[in-house]
Amino acid sequence: MLKRLLPILIAVALVGCKNQQLKQTEVGSGKFAVNKQVEAKVDSLLSLMTLEEKIGQLNQLSGNGEVTGPISFPAEYMEALRKGLVGSMLNINGAAYTYKVQKVAVEESRLHIPLIFGYDVIHGYKTIFPIPLGEAASWDMEAIEKSARVAAIEASAAGQHWTFAPMVDIARDPRWGRVMEGAGEDPFFGSAVARARVKGFQGSKLSDTSSIAACAKHFVAYGAAQAGRDYNTVDISERTLYEVYLPPFKSALDAGVVTFMSSFNELNGIPVTGNKAMVNDLLKEKWGFNGFVDSDWGSIREMIYHGYAANEYEAGYLAMSSGVDMDLEGRIYLAQLKKLVEDGRITVEQLDEAVRRILRVKFELGLFDNPYKGCDSIREKELLLNPRHLEIAREVTRKSLVLLKNENVLPLSRNIRSIAVVGPLADNQDELIGTWSGRGEGKHVVSVLSGIREKLPNGNIYYAKGCEIVGENKAGFDEAINAARKADAVVVVVGESAMMSGEALSRAFLDLPGVQKDLVMELNALHKPLVVVVMNGRPLTIEWMDKAVPAILEAWLPGTMGGLAIADVLFGDYNPSGKLPMSFPRNVGQIPIFYYQKSTGRPPRQEERYTSKYIDSPVSPLYPFGYGLSYTTFEYSNLSISSPSIKMDETLKVSVDVRNSGKYDGEEVVQLYVRDMVGSVTRPIRELKGFKKIFIKSGESARVEFSLTSNDLAFYNQNMEYIAEPGDFMLFIGGNSDASLGLGFRLEE
Ligand code: GLC
Numbered sequence: 001m002l003k004r005l006l007p008i009l010i011a012v013a014l015v016g017c018k019n020q021q022l023k024q025t026e027v028g029s030g031k032f033a034v035n036k037q038v039e040a041k042v043d044s045l046l047s048l049m050t051l052e053e054k055i056g057q058l059n060q061l062s063g064n065g066e067v068t069g070p071i072s073f074p075a076e077y078m079e080a081l082r083k084g085l086v087g088s089m090l091n092i093n094g095a096a097y098t099y100k101v102q103k104v105a106v107e108e109s110r111l112h113i114p115l116i117f118g119y120d121v122i123h124g125y126k127t128i129f130p131i132p133l134g135e136a137a138s139w140d141m142e143a144i145e146k147s148a149r150v151a152a153i154e155a156s157a158a159g160q161h162w163t164f165a166p167m168v169d170i171a172r173d174p175r176w177g178r179v180m181e182g183a184g185e186d187p188f189f190g191s192a193v194a195r196a197r198v199k200g201f202q203g204s205k206l207s208d209t210s211s212i213a214a215c216a217k218h219f220v221a222y223g224a225a226q227a228g229r230d231y232n233t234v235d236i237s238e239r240t241l242y243e244v245y246l247p248p249f250k251s252a253l254d255a256g257v258v259t260f261m262s263s264f265n266e267l268n269g270i271p272v273t274g275n276k277a278m279v280n281d282l283l284k285e286k287w288g289f290n291g292f293v294d295s296d297w298g299s300i301r302e303m304i305y306h307g308y309a310a311n312e313y314e315a316g317y318l319a320m321s322s323g324v325d326m327d328l329e330g331r332i333y334l335a336q337l338k339k340l341v342e343d344g345r346i347t348v349e350q351l352d353e354a355v356r357r358i359l360r361v362k363f364e365l366g367l368f369d370n371p372y373k374g375c376d377s378i379r380e381k382e383l384l385l386n387p388r389h390l391e392i393a394r395e396v397t398r399k400s401l402v403l404l405k406n407e408n409v410l411p412l413s414r415n416i417r418s419i420a421v422v423g424p425l426a427d428n429q430d431e432l433i434g435t436w437s438g439r440g441e442g443k444h445v446v447s448v449l450s451g452i453r454e455k456l457p458n459g460n461i462y463y464a465k466g467c468e469i470v471g472e473n474k475a476g477f478d479e480a481i482n483a484a485r486k487a488d489a490v491v492v493v494v495g496e497s498a499m500m501s502g503e504a505l506s507r508a509f510l511d512l513p514g515v516q517k518d519l520v521m522e523l524n525a526l527h528k529p530l531v532v533v534v535m536n537g538r539p540l541t542i543e544w545m546d547k548a549v550p551a552i553l554e555a556w557l558p559g560t561m562g563g564l565a566i567a568d569v570l571f572g573d574y575n576p577s578g579k580l581p582m583s584f585p586r587n588v589g590q591i592p593i594f595y596y597q598k599s600t601g602r603p604p605r606q607e608e609r610y611t612s613k614y615i616d617s618p619v620s621p622l623y624p625f626g627y628g629l630s631y632t633t634f635e636y637s638n639l640s641i642s643s644p645s646i647k648m649d650e651t652l653k654v655s656v657d658v659r660n661s662g663k664y665d666g667e668e669v670v671q672l673y674v675r676d677m678v679g680s681v682t683r684p685i686r687e688l689k690g691f692k693k694i695f696i697k698s699g700e701s702a703r704v705e706f707s708l709t710s711n712d713l714a715f716y717n718q719n720m721e722y723i724a725e726p727g728d729f730m731l732f733i734g735g736n737s738d739a740s741l742g743l744g745f746r747l748e749e
Contacts, residue, residue: 032258032290038363042356048111051338051348054355056080057087057113058333060294060326063101064091084109085334087358088294088326090118090164093439098159099375106371114371116362118294121163121201121212121438122181123147125154126384127393127560128433128440130400131501131537132167132193134556136183136581137628138399139669139693141196147396148200150389151438153210157383158439159374161365162213164261164294166197168248169218172592174582175228177505180537180557181436182223184581185594185625187244188688191251198255206258207366209373216252218263218296219283220272221245225265228591230506234265239681239716241267250287258291258361262324264299271306273299273319280323292325292357300330312336317345325354385444390561397565402554402578403629409529409551411572411631412489418460420487421449422480422523423494424469424516425535431469431495434537434557435502444560448493448533451563455571462487466523469497470514481522489529491570492520498557501537510541510588517544524549533566539584543622554578572631577667577693579628579736583621590617595625595737596684626671626688626736632662632698636670636734636741645746648724652708652745656733660696668735669693670704677728680717686737706733713747 046054061077080086081104092098098117105115123129129147130137138144148166155163167181170190183193194216203211221241225232236245249260260283262273272278273295283289300319301312309315316336319327327333340346366373383389403410412419425431427449430442449463466480467473484490494516499505511517521544524530531551534542535558545552553576555566568574585593602611604619613619635658642653658670672690676683690706708731710724717723726749732742 030256031253031288032256034290034360035364038360041363041368042359045111045113045359046352046355049355051341053084053111054351055333055337056083056085057355057358058326058337059086059331060088060090060118060328061086062091062329063089078104081105082108084111084113086115088116088118090328092117093119093158095157095159095375095377095380099372102371102375113359114362114367116161116213116358116365116367117159118162118164119155119160119438120165120436121151121155121160122165122167122436123434124151124393124440124559125158125160125438126440127154127389128437128445129393129559130397130562131180131434131557132182133180133184133537133581134400134558135396136189136193137402137554137556137578138396139579139691140399141192143396143399144193145196145200146392148197149203150392152201152203152212154384154389155438156210156212156374157376157380160212161367161374162215162259163201164215164217165201166194166214166252167217168194168252169221169223170245170248171223171582172594173223173225173228174510174539174585175506175508175588175591176223176225177230177501177507177537178223178503179582180434180501183248185583186581186596186688187247189581189691190248194248194252195255198252198257202256202258206364207369211365213258213361213365214252215259215261215294216249216257217261219249219260219293220263220278221267222263222265228506230504231264234267236268238720242716242720253287253289258364260289260291260293262293262295262299264296264302266306266308271299271303271308273324274303274308274315274322276322284323290357291361292354293323294326295319295324295328295330297328298330300324300327300332313339316340320346320350320354325357393559394561394565394568397558397561398568398574400556400558400578401565401569401576402580403576403631404552404554404623405546405550406629406631407550409489409531410553410570412570414455414571416456416459416488418462418487419452419456420462420464420483420490421452421493422464422466422483422490423492423519424465424467425495426491426493427463427465431498432535432558432562433560434498435505437498440560446561446563448491448563448566451565451567452491452570454564455567460487466519467515469495469516472515474515474518477519477522480519481526484523484526484528487528490523490526491531491533492523493533493535494520495535496537496540508588510539510585512540512542520545521548531570539582541585541587541622543586546622554580572664575631575664575666576628577630577669579626579669580623581625583625584623586622587617589614590619590621593621596687598682599685624737626669628669628736630662630664630666630668632660632664632666634668634696634735635659635661639733639741639743641731641743641745643745645748646710647748648710650709654706654708654731654733656704656741657701658694658696658704659701660698663698665695665697667693667695671734671736671739672706673732673737673739674708674713675730675732676713676715676725677730679715679725679727681715683715686732688737710747
């Protein structure tokens with residue numbers, strides 16, 4: 001071991017500092033802070049670096065493990081490593097492989113600067129959790145943090161130092177394929193999820209063996225792509241940018257995230273990867289971000305295709321001068337920065353600042369103390385898919401499931417004589433891990449059929465696929481119908497394939513693909529107890545299903561333990577508690593659809609002609625943001641506030657009784673919404689300002705409390721000042737964004 005580290009010790013000694021243990025960044029305790037000892041080491045190392053070696057640190061190449069974008073050049077990179085021309089690699093997987101590559105970079109280069117290995121650990125590394133939109137549906141920040149922690153433990157055991165997550169893009173358009181990757185439509189909620197995920201990935205100390213650097217992406221407003229078409233133009237108001245799309249990034253920053261990723265999209269005419277106002281001026285200067293900014297895959301070059309850069313030289317200039325520190329698989333910095341510096345377009349100080357930020361993160365990760373951090377095949381073998389991780393995945397997955405409808409079908413009885421389990425996703429494993437599934441493998445996934453078999457080891461279970469996910473072939477219908485005829489109850493598992501959501505996977509239609517709808521309707525026509533389990537990477541237009549079938553369980557793409565978690569809910573071993581993080585539209589025509597709409601001058605009234613509505617569809621979503629049922633019922637009462645008004649510097653205490661009036665113990669997500677009745681800028685009819693997930697035993701009650709201050713009521717006024725204005729407010733509390741239990745209060749000067 002010492003032999004391997006000897007070059008590092010020499011390099012570090014060269015920088016003229018003792019190799020004492022550094023005071024490490026305490027993550028989660030606030031913004032990533034600069035550490036004087038680290039800065040001294042960075043300064044010394046910088047002073048030894050040639051121009052080429054500095055540029056090398058900004059160069060990030062993809063390995064040939066697998067690619068996650070259009071590979072621009074063949075991945076021959078060992079020579080570049082030896083010359084110190086690579087600062088980071090992505091898609092290099094496994095303790096052995098990362099060790100092999102790191103050894104070349106560290107032991108065969110002049111200054112032995114370690115690589116930082118990055119990978120898309122989006123919802124698990126080997127143990128795959130529900131897609132992030134599904135996990136968000138748990139509304140359980142502890143569970144979400146725990147999931148990221150497990151992902152970090154497994155990824156770090158496989159040699160990864162850095163994940164390109166959390167994706168914190170707010171999304172109001174389910175046509176966009178990447179809604180699966182985020183936390184849905186609300187900035188307050190998305191900010192809470194961002195914080196939980198950063199803390200889970202980065203742990204308590206970045207240098208800990210199981211900590212990996214997190215990455216807030218895609219900065220910024222990538223989810224506002226016009227028409228839900230990935231990579232498409234984003235043109236939004238400054239106020240919408242600040243009130244909707246920026247907050248989760250600020251939350252990630254305040255949680256200590258050490259990297260950001262600039263997005264592909266243009267923002268109001270300027271591609272973000274070349275947008276100095278956003279990256280340098282706001283993120284780095286105004287917000288004080290001390291980590292580094294990575295481009296997205298080739299997004300520097302893509303400024304040429306945007307029509308914003310004339311050529312690679314200009315693209316490199318625009319990105320560098322905007323504050324993008326690292327070039328993800330673009331090789332523009334490698335090819336152009338030397339000339340840009342020699343031409344004086346980019347100063348040595350600008351170059352040094354980018355290198356400094358990257359070296360700072362590498363030092364904080366402990367990579368100079370141990371560049372082989374994580375390259376431990378024994379630990380890798382012990383930790384990947386280990387039983388405790390699988391159990392945690394089952395717990396998190398259960399919490400992610402959302403009961404959308406239940407007319408006395410669920411929970412099913414374990415004594416049921418026979419059950420039909422049908423549909424193209426009923427006995428499927430590969431689709432259940434979704435996209436961005438890291439090193440997850442379908443063969444480790446528990447299918448729904450297997451999960452049900454585990455619940456009914458002696459039950460009569462009749463399985464039939466019925467049809468494929470796509471295609472018009474109905475030849476399998478008879479078998480499915482016959483299976484259902486024989487059974488006392490029917491579980492139909494339908495939805496999207498993994499490759500129907502994710503990057504570059506937008507959909508113009510949001511129906512169940514293929515002939516799955518016909519299969520569900522024919523089974524439903526048997527009038528048996530029937531539940532549809534829907535697996536999807538985004539909200540779907542399933543109003544027909546809601547009208548027709550008696551029970552619907554939203555399962556998202558549930559990951560490795562999906563089948564067991566779903567069976568736990570179907571048979572009542574877990575009372576579903578999930579709530580939707582995104583509105584479900586009735587039809588594509590309603591999109592973009594989200595709960596915090598503005599009132600307009602003619603608020604929608606279906607029965608009145610001249611109001612803001614459709615003549616061929618309701619305005620309301622099929623299921624609103626925050627919606628989800630339980631096997632029990634929760635009743636809200638005794639809503640009270642500490643005072644009818646508060647001053648700017650006072651706190652309003654809000655409390656409400658929540659009673660479990662049903663026969664099952666269960667969890668409820670109590671949500672607090674606020675409306676500012678009159679503002680110098682119009683305000684949404686509702687805004688989420690608090691939520692608490694609580695467990696209440698059947699027949700018992702809980703008193704739930706929230707606090708509101710003037711800062712919670714602030715918004716960007718006509719001058720874009722973030723201020724609260726005196727006036728009348730309404731607050732609403734309940735189990736979804738349509739909550740009707742409300743009270744008024746005033747905010748005084
Ligand atoms: C992809 C994605 C980004 C990902 C990166 C590396 O194109 O946009 O989210 O982290 O490239 O795989």
